[in-house]
Amino acid sequence: MEIITAKHAGFCSGVKKAIEIAEDTAKNGKTYVYGQLVHNERVIKDLEKKGIVFVENIEDIPDNAVTVLRAHGEPGVTYEKLEQKNILGDKLKDATCPLVKLVHNTVIKLKNNGYEVIIFGKKNHPESIGIGYHIKGKDTFIAENPDDASNAVDYINNNNLKKVAIISQTTMSVNGYKKLINNINNIFNNKFEQISLNLKDMSKPFVFVDTICNPTKQRQSDTEQIAKKADVMIVIGGKNSSNSKELVAKSKELGVETYFIQAAGQLKKEWFENKENVGVTAGASTPDITINEVVEGIRQVT
Ligand code: SF4
Structure with a gap:
């Protein structure tokens, strides 16, 4: 056989870096990590043995505590709450993956250019919540699978949207994203066109961007x-x-x-x-x- x-x-570059940041930080003293740094129990247990404290609620992080933010990225409100606890500057170690940050910057640019942004992602995933913060917060339209195409089109029509961009959470299925776009285009007269991640051309009204990471x-x-x-x-x-x-x-x-x-x-x-x-x-x-x-x-x- x-x-x-x-x-x-196994580990991608973003996860490796986040673990490295947490371990290095913990060498200098007690370190808090907000949320699961990575979705792996064994890794979390190993890090706990190195003195890292994981919390699910921001309220459980004491004022002034050295804190690491996970690779999936956080909504801006997390940074505001940490600042209120005087956790900023050297006390805040941001392990957000650069490829997630790239998606945040992409949606900000799209929004600033008049697009309503729709996400292909998981509603409860921290990354989608973080990306959604830059769009409409909890009211952001998120399509979880290709079958959500008709709901997405209803959303566009009911809100009379004239400029729409679709992006994806970095970890979604490549085929699933293609299917979603095909399904939407089948109902929406093939109006959605792909534009490149550098967003050079934002003149088209209905676009999608490939933001799934390599x-x-x-x-x-x-x-x-x-x-x-x-x-x-x-x-x-x-x-x-x-x-x-x-x-x-x-x-x-x-x-x-x-x-x-x-x-x-x-x-x-x-x-x-x-x-x-x-x-x-x-x-x-x-x-x-x-x-x-x-x-x-x-x-x-x-
Ligand atoms: S964006 Fe991609 S590389 Fe970065 S942490 Fe997520 S899966 Fe890993």
């Missing part, structure tokens, strides 16, 4: 390549990891038997019976050590 591991699997695209395309050869796919990732769930969906879409696990201990011998090729991939919040343990675990149970 052959085990094929995805070349692009690490996400690489993980999705590697998963697709491997799933085409595999009899069974193992996807490793945190239960709440949006990009890991997209890899599971991609693999299942191709009709391959797929299992979503967090650790090697969950592997079952029967998954590999009569199988020739096993594909292994992992979301952007999965450490290499977990991937290696899973590969080793597959060897042991087969």
Whole structure:
């Protein structure tokens, strides 16, 4: 039996950097992290052992505490609340991924040029909430899947919108985004046209911008390549990891038997019976050590 591991699997550059920032900061004393730094329980537990305190409510961060902000990006209101606690300057370590910041800047430019911006993303995901802050806050229209196309068109028509731009959360499915745009265009007379991320041409009234990050695209395309050869796919990732769930969906879409696990201990011998090729991939919040343990675990149970 052959085990094929995805070349692009596990930590992306944004997650690596966020962990590095949190670890370096914690070397100098007690450090708070607002929200899950990455959607991976093992990584969070390791960081807690290094003295990092994770809080879900901003109210739980004491005044003047050194605080790290996660890679997914935060709405401006988070910075305001932290400032009220005198957490700013050297006390605030912002680990927002530059590729998420790029999306924030993109929506700000689109909005300043008269576009109503619609997001393709998950309503409860911190990244979409952070991006939405620059648009209409909680009233921002978010399409969660390609089937939301008719709701998006109703929203445009009911509000008589004359200039609309669609962007995506960085970790969404590339195919899902294409389907959403196709579905919208099918109902909306093909009015939406793609413009480049540098936004050079903002003269068109209905546009969409590809804001899915490259690490996400690489993980999705590697998963697709491997799933085409595999009899069974193992996807490793945190239960709440949006990009890991997209890899599971991609693999299942191709009709391959797929299992979503967090650790090697969950592997079952029967998954590999009569199988020739096993594909292994992992979301952007999965450490290499977990991937290696899973590969080793597959060897042991087969
Ligand atoms: S998935 Fe993309 S945008 Fe998100 S942290 Fe990783 S590199 Fe940055």
